[in-house]
Amino acid sequence: MTHPYQTLPEDRFWRTAVAERDALEITGLWKPKHAIARRTRIVTAGSCFAQHFSRALLARRYRWLDFEPGPAGLTPEQRKDYHYGTFSFRTGNIYTPKMLLQWLTWALTEAEPPGEVWEKDGRFYDPFRPGVEPGGFASAEELWTSRRDTLRAIAEAVRGSHVFVFTMGLTEAWQDRATGVEYAVCPGTVAGQFDAGRHVFVNHGFGALMGDMTAALRLMFRANRRLIVLLTVSPVPLTATASGSHVLTATSHSKSLLRAVASELVATQARVDYFPSYEIITHPAYKGRFFAPNLRSVLPEGVDHVMAQFFRDQAAAFGGEVAVAPAPVPAVAAVEEVPEPELTEAEELRCEEEILAAFAPGQRDG
């Protein structure tokens, strides 16, 4: 052997692995550490891109678990609007490792969440998941009661799953200056009041992100010794940045750090893996084909391709059938399509009898 590159497989060389291929033919981007089978108990959380994961898993009849499905009897529209079933618990988007760590701390330890609530027009919003309740809660007590359900669901999800998929989304966040508690969004945007003296912008650096993710993983692994954590990075660019940089460079900065954190954790922790959905959507090899014209929203074909790679790479590593064809997703019933129970023959007859008795008594026996 003259040098180490001589015997490497073709996927290690740009020309053969990328340049000479149609982008859709690029394969083997993920070398999974752990098998994920249909029976594997999977939960999902994180930035908005994570919700595509659960849909794809369900469509292929994988065992995605919802630990907070909400009250029985909700319509699909009600569930969607009230953010049940978007993730495995009703936290809404968890953008940063710090936010994940906060939720896990409140769910898995004795630590209590802050009592802070945001008010707007007489309604109450949870600073840590302000979007889950359309129009806000009627009272702070309602908000806290609802949050207790969510914390219980998070604890059950960590303890009761095999794979915890977490999509990291942002490094930028807003915190309470005194307590360091991190909000889901900037106070004053959805609800609450922005106070420059109290609310402080943070753009987490590599060390802080690593520290928070490591602490979050420690909490999860302590609660569930068999748990596998699969990290992804959301390919969705920042909507806005408060960093002082251009939003494009701020996006690069943020995603690069999160991507580096993922690799570092994969390298150092046996039970952590990274699935490269971020690269599949954003890499120049794909020429932006998976983005909508706003260059931000990910198109359904992008999600499909990402998930096809997920299942293909699993099959390549561990054998078995490649689950690439999503099962048809049932149509969401609109309000005007609420099914009404049909009358049985006996019921219809009783109804006829009542009308005949009232309007045409002579015909009743005829």
Added chain:
Amino acid sequence: MADLPRLCIFGDSHYACLKQAEVQGLVDVSGVELEYWGHVGGRFRYLEVRDGAVHPLDEFTARRFAKFNAKGRMFLPAAEFDVIHVTGARVYVWRLFHQLLRGMAQGPFLSSGLVRRILTDGLRGQAGYRLAAGLAATGTARVLLSPVAYYTADPDRFADVLAPAIPELIRERVPRFWAILEEVAAEDGIQLLRQPEETVTAGLFTDPAYAVEGHVEKRDFEHRNAAYGALILDRAVRMARQGCGSPVRSAE
């Protein structure tokens, strides 16, 4: 006669008890021009609101409705009435209330916002309600709506409904459920009328005194007798006498 308020009772088989009340002379219907237009609930699938009127979708259905109308009307034009009292019309509140109460008893937590949403969707999702809303949207007749009454009380049949936590929840919550439905209906220009309190027992059932004769033998826990019809008809007649020609539309 032409100056009298014109009242139409429009409904499914639940409107029959109102007619019985009238026939038996249990209600003074003087001072209104009273008409009935209705048929069995199964036929309500074949109705639509179009051009300011409820139209049957086919000739057969039109004839069925015309059969029990004194004027042989094949369709129901809102503008020809001052008040239309939609009765029953397959609009059920019991199932909505029970779903919510059971959910509250069993958990998880149901926020008041979600309760309102469930009630709103549950009411507006019913075909009979949409007929009422369509009539109200014409802005001509005043539209009243009396949903199907609660099921007749029967401890054997509804034992599970009265699980330990439910009675307390009924007392606490059901009045608020009704208030929400009234608000939703008012937004659609409909005056929703609660089931008369004196006919309710155990908070969520109709007193057997108002059930059809032999309801247990017939296993008919839905239909009502003339006494019940009298309460509903009397209320409708009074409202027609008092406030003809003033459609309800509160949320504009």
